[in-house]
Each structure stands twice: as C-alpha cells, then as structure tokens.
Amino acid sequence: METLPEEIFEIICGKLETKSDLQNVMLVDRYSRFIIESSPCLMEKLPLFMTDEEIDEFGRDEKLIEPLMESRRKVTKVIVELRRESIMKYLGIFKKFGETIRILEIKNYAFDTTDQLRIILRYLSNLNKLKVSNVSFRKSENKILNSIVQIPKLSLRDFRHFESANS
16 A cells, blocks of 8 residues: 555545445555544544443443553544433543544533533644534533633634534
C-alpha cells in the first residue's frame, strides 16, 4: 500500500460504504492505519458510540472502556445515546480523546445539570461541532460545585456548527 500516494489512498477509502470496510483497511498495515487516522473525514466515518445497548452487550462498561483506554485509536467523532447510564461514567474517555474529538452528538439524554455538559466540554478543546437532539437538564447548575471546581461557562460562539433538534 505504501506505493500509493496518500491523497489517492484517502479518496479510495472515502468511497468505502460501511464502517467495517474502513476498519478492515486499517488492519492491513501501519501505512493504511496512519492515513485513515490522519484524515478527519475518514475518521468521521468511525465514530465512537456510547449507548446503553453496547454497554449491556459487552457486559457493562468495564469490557467496553478498558480496551478503548489502552488503544492508540484517534477518536474524532463521538455519538452519545444513553438512557440508563450517566455520561459522567465515561468522563475518562473525554479526557483521553479530548484533543482529537471534533464532533460530539448527544441524543435522547437527560443531564442532571448544565454543569455536566460544561465539564465534558472542558476537555474537548478542538470541538467544532456540537449536535444535540432530545436533550434536557433535570436541575439548574450547582452553585457549590461552581465555587469549588472551575468549570468554563458554556458559550455557543466557540462552535462552528451547533445543531439542536428537540422534540
């Protein structure tokens, strides 16, 4: 594969239809993995999903989180759809991959407070797209927590793209 120019290899990989096809190409050799992980548009096709279904399927979160925390994978897009689990349980993932995450989608989730979202966003220094749908907040912000932990204020001006679709 190394004889193929990076740009052409990236275009070819961009034409792959399914996520599993792209994952299989990453396993071919180091060059393939490097090109795919270096391409933001290809990495968007390989998002990290946080769902209750995946957690249950793998026998709770330990089996899902531990291998991910040990991997060298670059994560550029995260899709969160949790109904039973707390997003704060996965804070370590946001800490580890925070600099590479560019897109965050949160669907059908009820935060305890706005502070939880602000804490997560604190780690996502290069986030440029936040998409929320069916997101709610159970309580107002925690004034005591704000006085102890410095949590940045939530400002939508920092995002290039912000989408909200609450039903």
